Amino acid sequence: MTTSHKVVAFDSAPGLSRYAALAAALRARVVAGEWPPGSALPAESLLATEHQVALGTMRRALELLVAQGLVERIHGRGTFVRQGIAGASMLRFFRFDSGSGEMPRSRILSRQRVAAPAAVARRLGLATGEMVLRLQRLRLLADQPCLLEELWLPLDVFAPLAEGSTAEWDDLLYPMFARRCGVHVHRAVDDIGFAVLTAAQAIPLGLAAGHPGVVVQRAAYDLGGRCVEWRTTRGDAHAFHYTVTIT
């Protein structure tokens, strides 16, 4: 008996090992929506047949995708496309006296369509002057302002957020990005530094100009590795607290 299988070609780019090229081909299928976040990938043996590679090669490619955070293996159940990142709240870098145990709230202070400044365009991989959505957001704990954020989002994928009232927005952005724009944030890089707050940065936080501040700059990436968000978060340096364990 002969079974007919789909065959999926993949190009081995120069300098890329065979299994890395295979991983890129599998990532492209995820990005194309063939396997949505949360869904299971087909069996390794079927994938190996489709891509016409040895089972060992397919396993190494899948291991690479696990290491890259695109998929996860659940013991005895298979390989799944990961849901977006969790535990990525900027609040994890701070410890505020107010509102321990309270659900943090969000308030959008402003929303503008603007031409991307050069620095933002470079981060988002856009040409200078391409349109972006600029948001100012305040995060609150127990009604006390604690973090001030400026977000830059490429308008081509975030157009749905440029319409309607921001009062209806969710307190958590990433689930809303997924639901309303189909953007799944899969990786974020947070760069933490220190800077004195200007009056414009301090006042919404209930602080005085010149107050010591912590600045977190985030680049967030979607399933395909595109930078889909560039964010600057500011908060009271005295509330900054972060723990790193090394083993």
Place this chain on the structure above:
Amino acid sequence: MTTSHKVVAFDSAPGLSRYAALAAALRARVVAGEWPPGSALPAESLLATEHQVALGTMRRALELLVAQGLVERIHGRGTFVRQGIAGASMLRFFRFDSGSGEMPRSRILSRQRVAAPAAVARRLGLATGEMVLRLQRLRLLADQPCLLEELWLPLDVFAPLAEGSTAEWDDLLYPMFARRCGVHVHRAVDDIGFAVLTAAQAIPLGLAAGHPGVVVQRAAYDLGGRCVEWRTTRGDAHAFHYTVTIT
């Protein structure tokens, strides 16, 4: 043919799963020095026989020790007791203009045998008043002071460091702890916060009293999970820089 094997008993403490108790028994053998850092553990099958457990149970216990950072598996070679932690330098939290690419240097400013203050004793698991070694250390890059450290070490294991000239000390402490005191630091927890520097803290760093500072508090643990070092590191908040990636 009958083979005679060593049998190693282990107690299953209440609330501890069988494999977790087994992991604790294996850890005790490492702590006792049966397998020194860098050495290979015996084959899983032999270990399973010695502890009279199924091979699957032994594998789960070893996986737990891998997750805890005590041992590591090297593909095709076996399971090894890990050498101490690497990449634990406090300098990873900072980015100084001076001395990029320079090897950081250390200068011991003071060394005292003192009775442990209550807060230090609690951290080190000692009774208040037990003797500890208190060190003040300056870290320098290109001869510029950049970090000021206060270290507290329990004297029972660090007695060799109370003797002789500190001028001969290594720039890196952990390899010296291992070589001179047999203490292998295997885990460290760094707690990062912000505080304004006092004159006594600022002046050795070439800064003025009231300058914004970043404070890192470290608890470091040996193979057996004992806290063997409590350290406070201070540096210029403007030089603080740390990147966290979430996937």
